[in-house]
Amino acid sequence: MVDTQQIQIEGAVVRFVGDSGDGMQLTGTQFTDTSAIAGNDISTFPDFPAEIRAPAGTPAGVSGFQVNFAASAVEAPGDQPDILVAMNPAAYKMNIEDLKTGGVLIVNSDNFSDIDLRKAGYETNPLEDNPMVGEKFQLISVPMTALVEEALKELDMKPVHKRRCKNFFALGLMYWMFDRTLEYTEAWILKKFGGKDVLEQANIKALRAGYNYGDTAEIFTRRYKVKSTPMPAGTYRQITGNSATAYGLVAAGVKSGLNVVYSTYPITPASDILHDLSKLKNFGVKTVQAEDEIAACGVALGASYGGSLGVTASSGPGICLKAEFVGLAAMTELPLVIVDVQRGGPSTGLPTKTEQSDLMLTLFGRNGECPVPVIAASTPVDCFHAVLEAARIAVEYMTPVYFLSDGFIANSSDLWNVPAFADLPGIKQVFYTGEDGKPYKPYERDPETLARKWVTPGTPKLQNTLTGLEKNEKGDISYDGKNHALMCGLRKDKIAAIAKSYGPTKILGAQSGKVLVLAWGGTYGHIVSAVKELQKEGASISYVHLRHINPLPLDLEEIIGNFDTVVVPEINLGQLVQVIRAKYAIDAQSVTQIMGKPFKVADLVTAFRKFL
Amino acid sequence: MVDTQQIQIEGAVVRFVGDSGDGMQLTGTQFTDTSAIAGNDISTFPDFPAEIRAPAGTPAGVSGFQVNFAASAVEAPGDQPDILVAMNPAAYKMNIEDLKTGGVLIVNSDNFSDIDLRKAGYETNPLEDNPMVGEKFQLISVPMTALVEEALKELDMKPVHKRRCKNFFALGLMYWMFDRTLEYTEAWILKKFGGKDVLEQANIKALRAGYNYGDTAEIFTRRYKVKSTPMPAGTYRQITGNSATAYGLVAAGVKSGLNVVYSTYPITPASDILHDLSKLKNFGVKTVQAEDEIAACGVALGASYGGSLGVTASSGPGICLKAEFVGLAAMTELPLVIVDVQRGGPSTGLPTKTEQSDLMLTLFGRNGECPVPVIAASTPVDCFHAVLEAARIAVEYMTPVYFLSDGFIANSSDLWNVPAFADLPGIKQVFYTGEDGKPYKPYERDPETLARKWVTPGTPKLQNTLTGLEKNEKGDISYDGKNHALMCGLRKDKIAAIAKSYGPTKILGAQSGKVLVLAWGGTYGHIVSAVKELQKEGASISYVHLRHINPLPLDLEEIIGNFDTVVVPEINLGQLVQVIRAKYAIDAQSVTQIMGKPFKVADLVTAFRKFL
Amino acid sequence: MNQPAPIKYTKKDFTSSKDVKWCPGCGDYAILATVQKTMADLGRPKEKQVVVSGIGCSSRFPVYMDTHGFHTIHGRAPTVATGLRVARPDLDVWMVTGDGDGLSIGGNHLMHAVRRNVEMVVLLFNNRIYGLTKGQYSPTSEQNKVTKSTPYGSVDAPLNPLLFALAAGATFVARTWDTNPRHMDAVFKAARQHKGLSLVEIWQNCVIFNDGAFDNVVDREVKEERLVELEEGKPIVFGKDKSKCLVLDGLDVVVRDTALTDPAKILVHNPRSQSPTLAMALAQLSFPDAPTPMGILRQVERPTYDGDVNEQAAQVLKDRGPGNMDKLLRGSASWKIETDEVFEDAWKPFVSKKK
Amino acid sequence: MNQPAPIKYTKKDFTSSKDVKWCPGCGDYAILATVQKTMADLGRPKEKQVVVSGIGCSSRFPVYMDTHGFHTIHGRAPTVATGLRVARPDLDVWMVTGDGDGLSIGGNHLMHAVRRNVEMVVLLFNNRIYGLTKGQYSPTSEQNKVTKSTPYGSVDAPLNPLLFALAAGATFVARTWDTNPRHMDAVFKAARQHKGLSLVEIWQNCVIFNDGAFDNVVDREVKEERLVELEEGKPIVFGKDKSKCLVLDGLDVVVRDTALTDPAKILVHNPRSQSPTLAMALAQLSFPDAPTPMGILRQVERPTYDGDVNEQAAQVLKDRGPGNMDKLLRGSASWKIETDEVFEDAWKPFVSKKK
Numbered sequence A, B: 001m002v003d004t005q006q007i008q009i010e011g012a013v014v015r016f017v018g019d020s021g022d023g024m025q026l027t028g029t030q031f032t033d034t035s036a037i038a039g040n041d042i043s044t045f046p047d048f049p050a051e052i053r054a055p056a057g058t059p060a061g062v063s064g065f066q067v068n069f070a071a072s073a074v075e076a077p078g079d080q081p082d083i084l085v086a087m088n089p090a091a092y093k094m095n096i097e098d099l100k101t102g103g104v105l106i107v108n109s110d111n112f113s114d115i116d117l118r119k120a121g122y123e124t125n126p127l128e129d130n131p132m133v134g135e136k137f138q139l140i141s142v143p144m145t146a147l148v149e150e151a152l153k154e155l156d157m158k159p160v161h162k163r164r165c166k167n168f169f170a171l172g173l174m175y176w177m178f179d180r181t182l183e184y185t186e187a188w189i190l191k192k193f194g195g196k197d198v199l200e201q202a203n204i205k206a207l208r209a210g211y212n213y214g215d216t217a218e219i220f221t222r223r224y225k226v227k228s229t230p231m232p233a234g235t236y237r238q239i240t241g242n243s244a245t246a247y248g249l250v251a252a253g254v255k256s257g258l259n260v261v262y263s264t265y266p267i268t269p270a271s272d273i274l275h276d277l278s279k280l281k282n283f284g285v286k287t288v289q290a291e292d293e294i295a296a297c298g299v300a301l302g303a304s305y306g307g308s309l310g311v312t313a314s315s316g317p318g319i320c321l322k323a324e325f326v327g328l329a330a331m332t333e334l335p336l337v338i339v340d341v342q343r344g345g346p347s348t349g350l351p352t353k354t355e356q357s358d359l360m361l362t363l364f365g366r367n368g369e370c371p372v373p374v375i376a377a378s379t380p381v382d383c384f385h386a387v388l389e390a391a392r393i394a395v396e397y398m399t400p401v402y403f404l405s406d407g408f409i410a411n412s413s414d415l416w417n418v419p420a421f422a423d424l425p426g427i428k429q430v431f432y433t434g435e436d437g438k439p440y441k442p443y444e445r446d447p448e449t450l451a452r453k454w455v456t457p458g459t460p461k462l463q464n465t466l467t468g469l470e471k472n473e474k475g476d477i478s479y480d481g482k483n484h485a486l487m488c489g490l491r492k493d494k495i496a497a498i499a500k501s502y503g504p505t506k507i508l509g510a511q512s513g514k515v516l517v518l519a520w521g522g523t524y525g526h527i528v529s530a531v532k533e534l535q536k537e538g539a540s541i542s543y544v545h546l547r548h549i550n551p552l553p554l555d556l557e558e559i560i561g562n563f564d565t566v567v568v569p570e571i572n573l574g575q576l577v578q579v580i581r582a583k584y585a586i587d588a589q590s591v592t593q594i595m596g597k598p599f600k601v602a603d604l605v606t607a608f609r610k611f612l
Numbered sequence C, D: 001m002n003q004p005a006p007i008k009y010t011k012k013d014f015t016s017s018k019d020v021k022w023c024p025g026c027g028d029y030a031i032l033a034t035v036q037k038t039m040a041d042l043g044r045p046k047e048k049q050v051v052v053s054g055i056g057c058s059s060r061f062p063v064y065m066d067t068h069g070f071h072t073i074h075g076r077a078p079t080v081a082t083g084l085r086v087a088r089p090d091l092d093v094w095m096v097t098g099d100g101d102g103l104s105i106g107g108n109h110l111m112h113a114v115r116r117n118v119e120m121v122v123l124l125f126n127n128r129i130y131g132l133t134k135g136q137y138s139p140t141s142e143q144n145k146v147t148k149s150t151p152y153g154s155v156d157a158p159l160n161p162l163l164f165a166l167a168a169g170a171t172f173v174a175r176t177w178d179t180n181p182r183h184m185d186a187v188f189k190a191a192r193q194h195k196g197l198s199l200v201e202i203w204q205n206c207v208i209f210n211d212g213a214f215d216n217v218v219d220r221e222v223k224e225e226r227l228v229e230l231e232e233g234k235p236i237v238f239g240k241d242k243s244k245c246l247v248l249d250g251l252d253v254v255v256r257d258t259a260l261t262d263p264a265k266i267l268v269h270n271p272r273s274q275s276p277t278l279a280m281a282l283a284q285l286s287f288p289d290a291p292t293p294m295g296i297l298r299q300v301e302r303p304t305y306d307g308d309v310n311e312q313a314a315q316v317l318k319d320r321g322p323g324n325m326d327k328l329l330r331g332s333a334s335w336k337i338e339t340d341e342v343f344e345d346a347w348k349p350f351v352s353k354k355k
């Protein structure tokens, strides 16, 4: 009998990989939920192909889900898995290089037949005669298909359907390995099938079979225990960035007292926000699936004109199409939130991969002098708060606002200590109806915010026509040069004035020193991990993560002045760095990677070290 | 009898202003042609309302044409007119402030009736009891309508048609004033009407009546003579920027041996390029008026795919719409020229006014990392050469290229010493047909230019499918991260490599010193005048005018390093200045004006002086 | 829904203070005057009238109306109007567009608005030319037209706006012309009272760039013979003394001598038939083969998109009750932690993930 | 133009080396195989076959063909195809699009390509769903459809792609379905041989997001009664033993018992009639009221845009002779200066205005 050691560890990174049809996303999500409920902090990274179902068994069809869970704060899904669960040779091929030295590889050995190998492009079985096995990693081969068939032999199901349960077997095995209960997943299965399907039993049986296999098979030399994380009291859940964005928009509607009209055209990776919101019609949300992105933006703007909070969303190619309408929104000074869930570009690019390469597009991609605020979310949970902030600015300053998310945080999840709704910041909103009896001037401005008044159609006596042509304070079309200069200046000043409403910029680390890392968007988790690692080493490095990219915080200039070097890491070829260089005329340094995935913490550490 | 003095002057600025229906554009053009043929250098500035025909007699309907002509080099149409010819009170009202102190105002006094005054918003006649008359300017009132009616009394025409000839009367009067012959305009009238219309006689009679009125009316105390300009031998003509752009494109087609497919959707101020090109089908040019700007770009790209030189054009709002297609062109590395004749923005903005505010849009207005060359023309004539350069880069580097013009240079004209076609630079173009017998890789690159090979459909054996998805060198779709990084880098390097093909940057003035003025686009004429003025005073100021904005010239960094301050004047709120600051991390200074019109030379002189 | 009693207005109540800037003689003036009269007669609250337009000479329309208005961007007015109706089903939306704005750049949006039957009146000013950009041919220009952009004649075949709308499932389709205020007014009123999208093509003369484009049909001298005013339930007859009529020949609508035709065979106009085939056949008629039909070609009922969107939202609200934000945020898979411990190293720039 | 003798090809000659990445069981496979066969049979030079597509599952099509191809951007394939035909009338252009790509975002471009009659074969893969974006409803989805984006059912009425094309002036309109390679092949061949734009709607099953969408008509069990294959010049009969037929009732096409119907009254299919009304009436037929017509609804001749553009260019060239660049640059109003003096202060950064 093999002795199974139980080892106490701080945390681990597990990656499930298999064919698109193998249910890896589901498996990963269940494993994550259970870990979170067991009291770990978590961060996940799903990664799937652009095709709906690429040919089964081929490298193009590999789908993966990685989770990092630990007894201390987890900021990123982890660079390299400690444990890799590979359901077929193609999945093995595409992921084995990432496995940490000394890690564990678990494979479904039943899927390594000649035909499977050939689909993955192997002539021979890479698990056999592989010097890495044992040296670089430990291999555990499990004939999962056969074991599942055996476990389900009593059930009246087609063999092909039985075999589909093998992901639950793998999940059960991992639960055993990390000493988890099956409770949560079993409850989930029961809820999903409601006793109506033989699949309910099959999945539960497969799950238990996997767990029991771990207990009895005597091939596992180690078992792990991750302590529960010390956490502040509260209600916890997991949430993806896209769901957080959806909920943030719902919250913005309720906080501002406005209906939300969410109008969009499907596109990866933004569509899930629509899917979420379309269910929430009892929260004052209306959703419109328009004929294209231009229409989607027009519908949202029409709704804002009517006194709702118009929101539109897309990803790169679709964001291009909205530019002209965003210009009209800026010119007519109506609130509008434009969500850009960034993906790999240019053009159609890498639709399911992440990138931060639409920053310049959102800052500058319109004709004329047309400044528009740009807000970026930093983590899945932050999508909620950042989009609420975007809506606040849109409504309080009467302006379109870009909200930037990205494919990574959109699909990843982290743990959320759910705030009480009442504790969230409010959004001030007033419709003007002429109550002060003064002659109405559509472009008269609030002296503080420089926002114009919001008058909706239906308001008696205040009839006026909005137009994208230049006009004067009274709303009359004007081709006068001086008026144009005045209006361009006022529109610019209004956007600049938004910065006065921010709180002070937070700095992680010392207030001055050698290196300031300045970043934005979904790279937060990886960067914060890297910076902390260097800080632990005693390096003179501090970190500012920007939520507001336009306008930049007023105190940023001073902060920057306190450091020798500003380093700007981004998943692109250097965009924010250009903005910083242009704004402060400093020689800010760029650190970039553009591979359709998040940074690796280790790479960042190496990159930052060069400036220290 | 009044003594008429003939005064020899260096040059003059004349502005004709009247109602949109008064034919001021025609009058100005004729006057310009005659001045040019008489041997003067010229520069013009037409300025007309956005409405087709705003209500007659109102300020909104005023149309103007200004010409600067002189015995020495003329670079800009002049800040202020020496002579203002105003056909009605509205025209007077909108222009009188511009008249130079000591200038001459000539009005059609028959158009200053009560009703005319009221249309212009006057209660009383501003010419009467006006202290400025005599003090600030000299007023010459001419009852033009009555005089024209009298001159045409023998002709069998409706009175309303007779009155329409009054612009020719005004023109004749100005010919007298500047001692010009009527020859050119008479020939033009004869050619235009070909003897077929009573209008031919009427216009000639009105023209002569105006001339003779000057001779006999005894109210003119001065007459001017502008010497002819010493000019190099050659064939001369006047040309507007839009026509020069059209001809430059035709030239590009012939030089490269490609058909030009010009596909566009009408928009002010770009439409005239289409109007010109649609006549030139015997030059291998095909024109397509598409259903919108997206389609226009798609048609052009489809034509480029087929082996033609695809060209599309628009102005701001329409340029926004092309972004997604430009991304596809960049990704598939096909040649394409996108002409942007900039106008006042944002949104619909000021459609008939000039502005330089699309620079950031063309540099950055696409999703993903998608660098595209940007070329800007500096003068009407330069449109010809610059668009030819844009086409060269598009074809030789297999890339979309933005060509920037603006409303000012598009409609203005200058004098052109027409080059011999054979002397113009060539465009190298080769289609690859597999002649070297090597295995074909669609994204294999020329080691020098990094351009891929151009294979057109119809080429046997080299079948391949282009796509906007990321792909590898072989053209296969690839979601591999390393490949993506490689391809993004190669596309970036290819664009950067274009700078190696430029000649050295020219500097007006010393190679080093206090101030370097760095500018781009249609501001050239005004800036060069201002810089020369300061240089004459002995100021340490030099000037570089950029044709290539992306990539910037390689020697620019060194040049900039030789000056204390870089000053960037633009008709926007500061765009190139941001690019320069970001690129060189220097505190470049911005000088801007955004009033829908060109700079005034005097304002520039004042602005530059602050940095000296 | 019951309309409240009409309010007493005059045309002037709908006239804005802005100077009208169309060319003298432009057909747009008569349309403007008629719409102002129509609105006054209908007596619906003026603050609830909203005119949404794109870009073009015609699209300047809302600027001249003393109603709420939105002069948007080229071709996109149907989208803004749709958003407005989704947000505000209490407003009367009028959309103004041109043959370029509505059928060239904006064709797709118009088609989808028609398909969705979004409640609004669409006034399509068809002058068969691009006016504002100074005279290029449009999608309704006749083939071989010489314009600024087609010096050798255009080569595209024109689009039939009514057939286009009918194929997209239009519930109200009509045609009228700028020199007949009485006819325009009647059509506009019927269009406004229709529940759904009412598409009205208005033949509009551009005096500057396409003068007399419709004279061969609407000119006083010829119109009796060349156009026919459709009236519901009436036999379709026209010409001097109604001497001509329309009859069916298979699926073709053809012209016959009234005197020589069995009265029972004369086509009776029925805009309310469920099938759009008759309307489609009529929409294809034109000079010189047949008279141009004017009036309402089709008028049927079908649910509206804006109505259904709002009804569905109301239904969900009724079924599930008003949403509870705290419940939503917690979701279906949350758990509580009671002890209160804090990470040492918890640092977030904006909000704390864990307080 | 005479086509040269066909070249001998097999299906394999049109099969690219790329792995096909559609879901197992997707209807796209059968369409791909058929198009490859059709091209092989037609024997036109393979390097002259160009497949242009937009974005969608269907639009991956050109990647799998061993022809030239351009997988462009969403909805815009008709524009690229038009440009290609204008530039290269020697190429055979095939355009592949989906119900979302072609009728949602791309509806306007498709309409204008149809109106212009640009010579190409348009294969519209209609699966009544957005496949690639994982299952949202499309403009051809039936009303009340529950999808990812419409959990309470969609509210828009679907568009009829054939009616849409006919109203835009289509010269060739047909429908076929993915499980009948023989029918597809015949329709594709006719489409390719037509001079002008041939629009072919293909009912295509999306096994993942809309499985069985067309089963109520095309399923082996029911299709005899629920679809009718149109044949030129033949009476339109269907059902078991051809027991049912279509007849005209006024302008409506209705179903009758063949046995009880005067054979002379049975509608004879004529896709070549000048008027599109019959085709429009047929295009409106659908289950459950009538059988769904399959095959060629309309096939008529009309000049093509690309043909005319090129012909006009050729004509101008013939009339005016090849353009002379020097003459063009000099223009009609130039003058010569013979003396050669130079400004002292002439400075231009790029080219000298005066040498």
Ligand SMILES: Cc1ncc(C[n+]2csc(CCOP(=O)(O)OP(=O)(O)O)c2C)c(N)n1
Pocket: B265, B266, B267, B268, B293, B317, B318, B348, C055, C056, C057, C058, C059, C073, C074, C097, C098, C099, C100, C101, C102, C125, C127, C129, C130, C131, C132, C133, C138
């Ligand atoms: C995006 C965009 N493209 C082009 C234009 C230029 N443009 C303005 S109006 C117009 C066409 C006008 O034609 P139509 O809609 O028929 O209106 P009309 O002026 O004839 O009433 C065009 C092309 C624009 N303003 N915006």
Ligand SMILES: Cc1ncc(C[n+]2csc(CCOP(=O)(O)OP(=O)(O)O)c2C)c(N)n1
Pocket: A265, A266, A267, A268, A293, A317, A318, A348, D055, D056, D057, D058, D059, D073, D074, D097, D098, D099, D100, D101, D102, D125, D127, D129, D130, D131, D132, D133, D138
């Ligand atoms: C500009 C743009 N908008 C949206 C998308 C996302 N998108 C890709 S395919 C598609 C719809 C696909 O539906 P359909 O055309 O019916 O093709 P199918 O996948 O069903 O074959 C969408 C919305 C995109 N790629 N580009």
Ligand code: SF4
Pocket: B052, B053, C021, C022, C023, C025, C026, C027, C028, C057, C058, C127, C131, C132, C205, C206, C207, C208, C209
């Ligand atoms: S150009 Fe034509 S349509 Fe426009 S205002 Fe003038 S007459 Fe009317």
Ligand code: SF4
Pocket: A052, A053, D021, D022, D023, D025, D026, D027, D028, D057, D058, D127, D131, D132, D205, D206, D207, D208, D209
């Ligand atoms: S999602 Fe549907 S349409 Fe797309 S490949 Fe799969 S089955 Fe075919």
Ligand SMILES: [Mg+2]
Pocket: C056, C098, C099, C100, C125, C126, C127, C128, C129, C130, C131, C138
């Ligand atoms: Mg028009």
Ligand SMILES: [Mg+2]
Pocket: D056, D098, D099, D100, D125, D126, D127, D128, D129, D130, D131, D138
């Ligand atoms: Mg589809």
